[in-house]
Amino acid sequence: MATVQPTPTSFWNDTGKTGITSWIFSTDHKRIGLLYFYSTFGFFLVGVLLGLLLRIELMAPGRTIMGPATYNATFTVHGVVMIFLFIIPGMPGAFGNLVMPIQIGARDVAFPRLNLFSWWLYAIGAVIVLTSLFTGGGPPDTGWTFYVPFSARTGTNVSLAVLGVFVIGFSSILTGINFVTTIHRLRAEGMTWGRLPLFVWSIYATAWVQVLATPILGITLVLIMAERILGAGLFDPGRGGDPVMYQHLFWIYSHPAVYIMILPAMGVISDVIPVFARKPIFGYKMIAFSSLAIAAAGSLVWGHHMYTSGMSDTAILVFSFLTFVVAIPSAIKVFNWVSTLYKGSISLEAPMLFALSFILLFSIGGLTGLILGAAATDIHVHDTHFVVGHFHYVMFGGAGFAFFSAMHYWLPKFYGRKYAEKPAVIAWAFMFTGFNILYFSMMVLGLKGMPRRYYDYLPEFAPLNLVSTIGSWILAVGLIIMLVNLFRGLFWGEPVGSNPWGGATLEWSIPTPPPTENFDQEPVVTHGPYDFTKAGVP
Amino acid sequence: MTHETTAHHIVSYKKLVMVWLGLLSLTGLTVWVAHHNVGIGHVWGSLAIACIKSGLVIAFFMHMKYEGRLLRWFLLLALAIVAIFIGFTFFDVLYR
Ligand code: HEM
Ligand SMILES: [Cu+2]
Numbered sequence: 001m002a003t004v005q006p007t008p009t010s011f012w013n014d015t016g017k018t019g020i021t022s023w024i025f026s027t028d029h030k031r032i033g034l035l036y037f038y039s040t041f042g043f044f045l046v047g048v049l050l051g052l053l054l055r056i057e058l059m060a061p062g063r064t065i066m067g068p069a070t071y072n073a074t075f076t077v078h079g080v081v082m083i084f085l086f087i088i089p090g091m092p093g094a095f096g097n098l099v100m101p102i103q104i105g106a107r108d109v110a111f112p113r114l115n116l117f118s119w120w121l122y123a124i125g126a127v128i129v130l131t132s133l134f135t136g137g138g139p140p141d142t143g144w145t146f147y148v149p150f151s152a153r154t155g156t157n158v159s160l161a162v163l164g165v166f167v168i169g170f171s172s173i174l175t176g177i178n179f180v181t182t183i184h185r186l187r188a189e190g191m192t193w194g195r196l197p198l199f200v201w202s203i204y205a206t207a208w209v210q211v212l213a214t215p216i217l218g219i220t221l222v223l224i225m226a227e228r229i230l231g232a233g234l235f236d237p238g239r240g241g242d243p244v245m246y247q248h249l250f251w252i253y254s255h256p257a258v259y260i261m262i263l264p265a266m267g268v269i270s271d272v273i274p275v276f277a278r279k280p281i282f283g284y285k286m287i288a289f290s291s292l293a294i295a296a297a298g299s300l301v302w303g304h305h306m307y308t309s310g311m312s313d314t315a316i317l318v319f320s321f322l323t324f325v326v327a328i329p330s331a332i333k334v335f336n337w338v339s340t341l342y343k344g345s346i347s348l349e350a351p352m353l354f355a356l357s358f359i360l361l362f363s364i365g366g367l368t369g370l371i372l373g374a375a376a377t378d379i380h381v382h383d384t385h386f387v388v389g390h391f392h393y394v395m396f397g398g399a400g401f402a403f404f405s406a407m408h409y410w411l412p413k414f415y416g417r418k419y420a421e422k423p424a425v426i427a428w429a430f431m432f433t434g435f436n437i438l439y440f441s442m443m444v445l446g447l448k449g450m451p452r453r454y455y456d457y458l459p460e461f462a463p464l465n466l467v468s469t470i471g472s473w474i475l476a477v478g479l480i481i482m483l484v485n486l487f488r489g490l491f492w493g494e495p496v497g498s499n500p501w502g503g504a505t506l507e508w509s510i511p512t513p514p515p516t517e518n519f520d521q522e523p524v525v526t527h528g529p530y531d532f533t534k535a536g537v538p
Numbered sequence: 539m540t541h542e543t544t545a546h547h548i549v550s551y552k553k554l555v556m557v558w559l560g561l562l563s564l565t566g567l568t569v570w571v572a573h574h575n576v577g578i579g580h581v582w583g584s585l586a587i588a589c590i591k592s593g594l595v596i597a598f599f600m601h602m603k604y605e606g607r608l609l610r611w612f613l614l615l616a617l618a619i620v621a622i623f624i625g626f627t628f629f630d631v632l633y634r
Binding site: 212216242244245248252299300303310311312313314315318319 | 616619622623626627629630631632633634
């Protein structure tokens with residue numbers, strides 16, 4: 001029968017309904033991905049505002065805009081929002097959902113309703129965290145790490161904030177289960193493990209960490225509540241408890257959690273670089289394997305946060321050694337990305353600029369991490385601004401910049417329209433410059449001895465603190481340009497075709513924006529993810 | 539795609555009540571151990587009882603006795619991971 005194939009309706013207007021309920025009750029992975037995108041990115045902006053306020057307070061010695069109690073609450077909420085509401089759920093929730101099922105040739109994830117439930121748990125948890133700011137004793141002031149004994153005693157509303165994070169943890173576990181199952185069971189014909197895009201590999205490794213490590217966070221948070229509400233004395237040495245045990249429990253989750261943040265980011269970079277260097281990725285197998293190696297080895301290094309806690313010397317030795325071991329798979333990735341660039345015909349568009357700066361910033365973050373991983377040096381810089389600089393390089397310069405790269409690379413696919421290139425590059429330049437001024441000064445301040453988590457400091461630290469704060473404004477200007485340009489482009493910009501970048505992975509083979517079921521018939525995969533010639537892209 | 543067909547096994551009330559009574563008596567035993575000075579046996583005894591109890595709950599209340607092999611492997615994997623995590627804290631606790 002010769003029927004004319006109608007162009008399948010895009011997922012934006014398939015139901016004919018446009019109200020909010022067509023989104024918050026949708027089981028379409030693309031809609032859920034966008035829900036995650038807007039909610040996590042919204043919290044990122046909240047976190048940025050709080051971060052800018054912190055920097056204004058630190059602009060000059062003494063009280064500038066807030067006192068010590070407010071400062072404590074502000075950095076705590078900044079940390080909690082950035083970690084638990086933005087960066088951990090952000091990349092798997094938003095881009096894992098949007099892109100991963102299409103990249104493996106599936107119509108949706110394995111459990112679409114569970115997927116929606118995950119987002120709801122995230123949303124409920126977020127509301128609980130927000131409620132904790134305005135009820136009880138006010139916003140928590142413990143730092144995002146909720147260390148005992150302070151978290152067991154402080155009068156601020158720690159219990160509710162912890163409950164919120166607990167609920168968000170379940171969201172993360174369910175997403176992990178869903179993605180592991182999806183990648184095992186729903187790959188299209190011909191999509192062998194050796195043909196999985198590296199973003200899928202990284203999401204796969206991440207999903208395992210989410211499933212296996214997050215329950216420990218749940219237990220830890222329950223124990224804080226047991227301590228606060230029942231006075232259980234688990235961490236109180238006076239009653240046979242052990243305060244250091246809290247730190248173990250917390251970091252057993254929270255170190256692997258940094259891999260939940262960085263692994264998907266590495267996946268984005270591994271997908272972006274070959275496309276914009278017009279070359280197949282160098283060392284596909286090693287990149288895929290190193291994701292798994294990072295997930296496994298990275299689960300056994302948590303003690304490097306505890307060198308000054310009174311932990312035994314034997315443990316310090318073991319954890320320090322293992323920390324150096326994890327550096328190897330991370331370095332493998334960096335070498336492979338750089339080798340991919342070598343002799344490629346590089347095109348410096350916005351996604352690529354963010355990806356390239358990821359390599360630099362992540363390397364700085366990773367190498368300063370080795371300074372912290374070696375006990376001998378860590379003892380000197382522990383709890384100083386050196387640490388603050390280091391983890392912003394990893395989480396913001398690394399995971400954050402990869403998120404921006406993914407926004408420029410993939411969002412046009414889902415909106416069918418694209419931002420303007422020139423403002424995107426200008427925004428990137430502002431952000432990259434501002435970022436380094438902001439955080440490099442912090443690392444230098446830390447080396448000079450400025451501790452973290454204080455609203456005030458000695459006068460000798462004043463000049464660099466001013467520099468750092470100015471850096472934060474440059475960064476903010478870049479962010480604003482990026483936001484305005486990106487969203488104006490997505491809604492009113494130039495329409496894009498199905499494959500604007502010339503990618504060879506499956507998402508570029510379907511219409512833009514993708515139809516509800518992604519593929520009108522199940523695709524048969526015949527080539528690798530970076531095989532541009534076979535994919536027929538120039 | 540093959541489907542491992544696991545018939546829905548229904549555990550009889552009698553069995554469930556027996557397991558429940560078993561759990562209760564083990565709880566009683568834990569209390570007894572806590573009130574009597576049995577030296578180091580105190581910790582190991584309580585841990586052993588706790589293991590038996592969770593074994594019962596997992597096998598009967600959580601149905602693991604009647605589930606397919608895949609789920610059992612997953613349980614084992616999760617237990618192994620917990621054991622590794624706890625094991626590693628002993629690098630600290632044992633050598634302080
Ligand atoms: C414009 C952007 C940002 C600025 C200006 C900023 C600034 C700051 C400052 C000044 C501190 C506290 C320093 C102190 O200890 O006194 C801090 C802490 C922190 N920041 Fe940021 N930050 C920004 C973005 C981010 C991002 C994107 C993330 C994560 C993805 C992040 C995660 C954290 C965490 C986890 C802490 C530690 C909170 C604690 O000590 O409990 N920040 N930030
Ligand atoms: Cu760590």
